[in-house]
Amino acid sequence: xxxxxxxxxxxxxxxxxxxxxxxxxxxxxxxxxxxxxxxxxxxxxxxxxxxxxxxxxxxxxxxxxxxxxxxxxxxxxxxxxxxxxxxxxxxxxxxxxxxxxxxxxxxxxxxxxxxxxxxxxxxxxxxxxxxxxxxxxxxxxxxxxxxxxxxxxxxxxxxxxxxxxxxxxxxxxxxxxxxxxxxxxxxxxxxxxxxxxxxxxxxxxxxxxxxxxxxxxxxxxxxxxxxxxxxxxxxxxxxxxxxxxxxxxxxxxxxxxxxxxxxxxxxxxxxxxxxxxxxxxxxxxxxxxxxxxxxxxxxxxxxxxxxxxxxxxx
Amino acid sequence: xxxxxxxxxxxxxxxxxxxxxxxxxxxxxxxxxxxxxxxxxxxxxxxxxxxxxxxxxxxxxxxxxxxxxxxxxxxxxxxxxxxxxxxxxxxxxxxxxxxxxxxxxxxxxxxxxxxxxxxxxxxxxxxxxxxxxxxxxxxxxxxxxxxxxxxxxxxxxxxxxxxxxxxxxxxxxxxxxxxxxxxxxxxxxxxxxxxxxxxxxxxxxxxxxxxxxxxxxxxxxxxxxxxxxxxxxxxxxxxxxxxxxxxxxxxxxxxxxxxxxxxxxxxxxxxxxxxxxxxxxxxxxxxxxxxxxx
Numbered sequence: 001x002x003x004x005x006x007x008x009x010x011x012x013x014x015x016x017x018x019x020x021x022x023x024x025x026x027x028x029x030x031x032x033x034x035x036x037x038x039x040x041x042x043x044x045x046x047x048x049x050x051x052x053x054x055x056x057x058x059x060x061x062x063x064x065x066x067x068x069x070x071x072x073x074x075x076x077x078x079x080x081x082x083x084x085x086x087x088x089x090x091x092x093x094x095x096x097x098x099x100x101x102x103x104x105x106x107x108x109x110x111x112x113x114x115x116x117x118x119x120x121x122x123x124x125x126x127x128x129x130x131x132x133x134x135x136x137x138x139x140x141x142x143x144x145x146x147x148x149x150x151x152x153x154x155x156x157x158x159x160x161x162x163x164x165x166x167x168x169x170x171x172x173x174x175x176x177x178x179x180x181x182x183x184x185x186x187x188x189x190x191x192x193x194x195x196x197x198x199x200x201x202x203x204x205x206x207x208x209x210x211x212x213x214x215x216x217x218x219x220x221x222x223x224x225x226x227x228x229x230x231x232x233x234x235x236x237x238x239x240x241x242x243x244x245x246x247x248x249x250x251x252x253x254x255x256x257x258x259x260x261x262x263x264x265x266x267x268x269x270x271x272x273x274x275x276x277x278x279x280x281x282x283x284x285x286x287x288x289x290x291x292x293x294x295x296x297x298x299x300x301x302x303x304x305x306x307x308x309x310x311x312x313x314x
Numbered sequence: 315x316x317x318x319x320x321x322x323x324x325x326x327x328x329x330x331x332x333x334x335x336x337x338x339x340x341x342x343x344x345x346x347x348x349x350x351x352x353x354x355x356x357x358x359x360x361x362x363x364x365x366x367x368x369x370x371x372x373x374x375x376x377x378x379x380x381x382x383x384x385x386x387x388x389x390x391x392x393x394x395x396x397x398x399x400x401x402x403x404x405x406x407x408x409x410x411x412x413x414x415x416x417x418x419x420x421x422x423x424x425x426x427x428x429x430x431x432x433x434x435x436x437x438x439x440x441x442x443x444x445x446x447x448x449x450x451x452x453x454x455x456x457x458x459x460x461x462x463x464x465x466x467x468x469x470x471x472x473x474x475x476x477x478x479x480x481x482x483x484x485x486x487x488x489x490x491x492x493x494x495x496x497x498x499x500x501x502x503x504x505x506x507x508x509x510x511x512x513x514x515x516x517x518x519x520x521x522x523x524x525x526x527x528x529x530x531x532x533x534x535x536x537x538x539x540x541x542x543x544x545x546x547x548x549x550x551x552x553x554x555x556x557x558x559x560x561x562x563x564x565x566x567x568x569x570x571x572x573x574x575x576x577x578x579x580x581x582x583x584x585x586x587x588x589x590x591x592x593x594x595x596x597x598x599x600x601x602x603x604x605x606x607x608x
Binding site: 105110276285 | 350356404407408411413414415417418419421422423424425426427428429430432433541545546548549551552582585586588589590592593596597600
């Protein structure tokens with residue numbers, strides 16, 4: 001860990017610890033943290049492995065349903081509900097990933113999008129998801145049986161802890177020998193293959209890890225908000241996580257966090273004021289980012305301070 | 315008379331409806347393949363442009379009193395022109411980048427277009443009348459054939475096969491195929507490749523617009539119709555592979571028919587059957603039925 005990354009970590013942890021006392025709306029903070037973890041998990045694939053999944057909502061949303069259903073119908077405590085949801089998301093990721101890695105590049109994106117749409121239709125028709133109504137009134141419950149999560153501050157620190165676990169896991173993965181192989185695949189897949197690395201196995205493992213963490217984010221968000229709906233499994237959600245990562249900085253450690261807070265804040269601010277123009281604004285941000293701002297906020301800042309290490313997939 | 319326990323009239327009716335949907339899949343996937351061939355971009359906004367085609371028909375009738383046949387001529391020109399502006403203003407900046415940026419850019423464009431239409435038209439559907447000349451149905455003895463649906467299948471087959479003829483059998487098509495293989499070399503021979511790229515995009519978009527106009531009388535026109543169809547068309551493209559034009563047409567029609575049959579026998583699966591077939595094709599033949607590329 002170099003100095004600037006260490007400073008970044010220090011700022012992140014400090015902000016995370018004092019956030020509930022800054023007067024910020026706790027539900028907003030928790031929601032943004034869940035999306036930040038989702039975007040970081042997505043970035044592990046796009047930024048560090050070079051795989052654009054256009055179907056990550058499937059994992060985020062399915063885990064949300066798994067957590068909501070297991071807690072509500074089976075009476076799982078929150079920690080077991082989240083673990084169960086992560087397992088479901090990882091299993092789904094393994095199935096979809098095994099299919100999708102059979103094609104490269106642009107086809108990979110189309111396949112993940114199509115399979116995620118299949119999951120959406122499944123959730124629309126299945127009995128246990130409540131179809132259009134979704135699952136409402138999911139109790140937060142008590143963590144480990146004694147920490148009451150109905151208290152927003154307690155809930156916030158749980159969400160922050162979950163976010164940090166996911167974030168550190170991703171950081172560790174990226175900087176491990178395994179992460180180096182992923183980067184090699186991103187840069188030149190044929191060369192990585194010819195050097196003797198089992199490219200498919202590495203890609204699949206990265207995919208499953210990413211989907212499991214996306215599931216952790218989705219399950220946590222469901223517990224925070226107390227409901228789960230079809231919005232979370234539908235394709236615009238997949239597009240949104242791409243946008244968060246793009247605007248924050250593809251292939252940077254902190255970028256997706258910044259991007260997620262930016263987009264969630266923007267949606268919060270705009271929702272009441274402009275109605276359906278939100279979609280137009282999101283589309284316009286996409287276009288601007290692709291045309292003129294491909295390094296994203298953190299990528300541009302890093303370039304400004306002359307750091308070359310966290311280079312972006314440009 | 316019944317086929318596997320389904321009355322033959324219902325069976326053939328769904329088969330025809332499947333062919334109608336398949337025609338739209340064929341036209342859209344053909345446009346995607348033509349654009350991808352030369353621009354190396356998967357046009358995510360293809361669905362939104364198809365939706366624009368349908369709205370050109372709706373607005374032409376509502377505001378100007380121009381009927382179906384006028385729209386069939388106007389929509390490809392208007393939407394194709396819009397596509398050309400997009401290509402000139404935005405897309406030409408990203409040809410040198412990774413393919414993925416093309417997908418992201420056109421995804422953003424699709425969001426913008428769909429959002430604007432949602433603002434003006436809401437999400438409920440607008441009906442569009444079947445043109446007078448094609449109203450009613452013909453009794454073929456074994457089934458009642460709705461004239462308009464038969465026309466859609468026929469018209470889109472003509473458009474698709476015409477496209478195949480132009481690309482595979484004419485000089486213009488030869489330039490296009492050469493440009494797909496090696497644009498630098500074609501440019502060195504004095505062909506204006508950037509112009510060709512622009513016109514190709516306009517043409518692919520025009521195909522989507524024609525699809526939209528043809529779809530207007532059979533479905534409710536609404537701003538979400540584009541994103542609903544484009545994801546299925548992506549699956550069609552993965553199944554067929556983008557290497558062959560006739561392959562795209564066949565795959566599109568075939569999957570439409572399978573979807574129609576699924577509606578007859580197991581309605582719950584009709585929305586997912588294409589994706590299931592895609593998964594099977596990926597296991598058995600990852601390059602796609604007609605694909606050759608790695």
